[in-house]
Amino acid sequence: xxxxxVGLSAQRIYQDLVEENGFTDSYQSVKRFIRKLRATQPExxxxxxxxxxxxxxxxxAIRP
Numbered sequence: 001x002x003x004x005x006v007g008l009s010a011q012r013i014y015q016d017l018v019e020e021n022g023f024t025d026s027y028q029s030v031k032r033f034i035r036k037l038r039a040t041q042p043e044x045x046x047x048x049x050x051x052x053x054x055x056x057x058x059x060x061a062i063r064p
Contacts, residue, residue: 010034 003013014030017023023030 004034004037 003016008016010031011027013034014023014027017030
């Protein structure tokens with residue numbers, strides 16, 4: 001699940017499973033699992049504010 005959260009593709013996850021764990025099932029099965037997993041976990045979105053010091057002071061009611 002951590003690899004999905006980092007944003008790795010299903011192909012990359014499949015390759016890692018084969019190399020690191022000797023996974024013998026098909027790529028299609030991994031792809032279906034990843035698709036279902038991503039559907040249940042909304043993508044995280046981070047937002048950055050770009051405000052000047054005066055606006056930030058007003059917002060937080062801090063006097064310069």
